[in-house]
Amino acid sequence: MPLDQNLLRRLFGDRDLPGLRIVLVCPVTATAVRQGPESGTGPAWIAYLCPAHTLALPAWPGPLTHSAGLHLPCGTVLDFRAPEELLRSHADLWLSKLSGLSPEVSDGDWSDVLGQAYEVLSARLDEGDKGDGVEGGGLSGIVTMAGMAHRSAVAGNLFQAALSLCLAETLALRF
Numbered sequence: 001m002p003l004d005q006n007l008l009r010r011l012f013g014d015r016d017l018p019g020l021r022i023v024l025v026c027p028v029t030a031t032a033v034r035q036g037p038e039s040g041t042g043p044a045w046i047a048y049l050c051p052a053h054t055l056a057l058p059a060w061p062g063p064l065t066h067s068a069g070l071h072l073p074c075g076t077v078l079d080f081r082a083p084e085e086l087l088r089s090h091a092d093l094w095l096s097k098l099s100g101l102s103p104e105v106s107d108g109d110w111s112d113v114l115g116q117a118y119e120v121l122s123a124r125l126d127e128g129d130k131g132d133g134v135e136g137g138g139l140s141g142i143v144t145m146a147g148m149a150h151r152s153a154v155a156g157n158l159f160q161a162a163l164s165l166c167l168a169e170t171l172a173l174r175f
Helices: 005-012 051-056 083-099 110-126 138-154 158-173
Strands: 019-022 032-035 045-049 064-066 076-079
Touching: 019 158, 032 051, 045 051, 083 110, 083 158, 110 138, 110 158, 138 158
Parallel strands: none
Antiparallel strands: 019 076, 032 045, 032 064, 045 076
């Protein structure tokens, strides 16, 4: 069944969708959404949640409404923020924890931050930490996506760097 274009216009307006993220591992279809703060053209992000996660995450910001039209898995986030904001979110939520690096060490130079993260994660992989038994490639998949994010940032394409980290984030949930 094709997506209803009127529904997409109602949800997205005329905005691009720079990030589609999976932030929870949950097999249930979402029944509610939480919207992030207004960004001037609509919510900064929209998170789709199942009933259990809706109750378990009451501190998530934004109003809670029913999920109408899109039937997405729980934990799906449509993220409309600027690439720099998406990169900061990735660093804060999972990349710094996995790599042990803080983005502040590079004064916001995302090519440097992502290069250091790639080096640290690659070293872990070289040392034998393969994430064996982890669906989706474990650490090797995360290293691949972090490398792609770094190359994109070096080329000045922070949008593509953020997109690569969206994919890496999904793998990191299972790691």
